[in-house]
Amino acid sequence: MNHEENELLCRIGPGTAMGTVVRNYWVPAFPSTQLPMQNSDPIRVRLFGENYVAFRGDDGTIGFLDESCPHRGAPLVFGHQEGCAIRCLYHGWKIGTDGTILETPNAEASAIRKGLKANAYPVEESHGLVWVYLGPQDTVPPRPKYVWEQEKPEHTLVVDVDWDCNWVQALEGLLDSSHAGILHADILKKFPPKMQADGDAMKRGLLPRFELERTDFGLHYAAVRSGAGSTADADQVRITAYAAPFVTFVPTGGMAFIPVPVDDTHTKFYNVWWDPDERLDSGPGYEHRLDMWGVTEEILRITGMTPTMPPVGEIPPRNVWPQDRVAMRAGESFTGFDGITAEDAALAVGMGPIVDRSKEHLVASDIVISRTRRILLKEARTVGAGGEHxxxxxxxxxxxxxxxxxxxxxxxxxxxxxxxDHVAI
Known part of the structure; x- marks a missing residue:
């Protein structure tokens, strides 16, 4: 991959080809917990290199608007939520959740309201996530309802973390099964009984065979570990599904991960878990997932992955990766990091804000990474040239x-x- 291809793949700001691609899809904007039903304040949301403000009206409706007030560009995030509207601090303009200009204290109301409306975007809230569609507003597609939304809300768990790197680096880690038995060797020991067979197979088969197939939603692939099945005549297989452009479903099941581009060099990484047989809003299932993936409040604080968004200005560097070198030297830990998320994030962020892929030396086990890049690049070129996504x-x-x-x-x-049920193409 050369420099120009890398730029095309990674840049998602306004006016870029890949930015146009990703804006054509519903995307998680923030966890519902950031806007509680009672006494919530407006929040700033940054997506695809642009800033927005979100607020919850008294009736529970969420407004999602451009952050800049349509009057003179003041940041609405500093404003007051009033009823089902937000009031700008600068001149008191009051804007409804649908973008309607309700009050203009410093101007003739009837004149300024005529033909003027703030940019407001459709949102949907489900199972702990608020989704938004930022593409063409004349043709808003239906939002996909994924498998975890078939469960009771208390049987799902969403944890978001912040990574200081480009979103494609996070995505490629999710699609790379060959690293699982190596980088995550420490964590395989913590697999619960229902996942233990997978963990044992990954430890025995560090070099799986990959079989990949395009689907109408993106792609899926099988990582086949010869002779690693539960019986002598069986291989072990792990099938990963990539619902482009954002969502990756990872074996054994009950797990999906969503890297969302905040801007070119920052990613919001959503961990989504569900279990039809166990509550995940509290109790053992909740505690185990936080521990195994390393997303407890303490670990997120130490590593700088705790979600933060300054009310105005640029996002400062946040991530640090302290390692337990004593445990590594003693053979008690391979990575010295706590949990799967910290291990993945440390390597992805450690590559730099945007990794220079022209310096890579890909091998056969990188076939899924290579194919995914080609799919995304083809899409960016097509859409960038005015074609259909x-x-x-x-x-x-x-x-x-x-x-x-x-x-x-x-x-x-x-x-x-x-x-x-996957449809191949």
């Missing part, structure tokens, strides 16, 4: 049927049978 979120595969899978793979079986 691929409509990944509205294909024939029902979004709630997109899933990961894992288990034994016998010699006479096809791994695609484990994900029968």
């Amino acid at each position: 691929s409509k990944w979120q509205t294909g024939k595969t029902p979004p709630e049927k997109i899933t990961a899978a894992s288990g034994d793979l016998l010699a006479n079986k096809n791994w695609r049978d484990m994900v029968p």
Whole structure:
């Protein structure tokens, strides 16, 4: 990959080709907890290199507007939430959740309101996430409802963390199964019983065989570990599904991860877990996931992954990666980091804000990474030239049927049978 291709792949600001691509899709904007139902203040949201303000009206409706007041560009995030509107501090303009200009104290109201409306964007709230659509407002596509939204809200868990790097670096880590048994060797010991077979297989098969297939939602692939099944005549297979451009479903199931571009050099990384048999809003399931993935409040504070957004101005550097070198020297830890998220983030952020991919030396196990880059680059070139985007979120595969899978793979079986609802193209 040369410099020009790398720039095309990574840059998502206004007017860029990839920025146009990602704006055509519903994207998580922030966790619902940032706007509680009672006594919530406006928040600043940065997505794709642009700033927005979000607030919750008295009726629970969420307003999502350009951060700049349509009068003279003052930051609305400093304003007051009043009823189902936000009032700008500068001259008192009051703007409703739908962008309607309700009051203009310093101007003739009827004159200024005529034909003027603030930019407001459609939002939907579900299972702890607030989603927004920032693309063309004349043709808003239906929001995909993913598998975890079929569960009771208390059986789902969303944890967001902040990474100081480009979103593609986070995405590529999710699509790289060959690192799992190496980088995450410490964490495999913490796998619960339902995941233990997967953990054992990853430890035994550090060099899986990859089989990849395009789908109407993006792609899915199988990482096959020969002879690592639970019986002598079975391989072990882990199937990952990538619902482009943002969502990756990772085996064994009940897990999805969503790296969202804040801007070119910052990423909001959402961890989403669900379990039909166990509450995840509290209790053992909740505690285990925070511990295993390393997203407890203490670890996030130490590493600088705690979500932060300055009310105005640029985002400062936040991430640091202290390692327990004593444990590493003693053979008690391979990485010295606490949890899967810290391990992945330290390597992705450590590559730099935007890694120079022209210096890479890819190997056969990087086939999924290579193919994903080609898919995204092709999409950026097509859309950048004025062509239609691929409509990944509205294909024939029902979004709630997109899933990961894992288990034994016998010699006479096809791994695609484990994900029968995925539509190949």
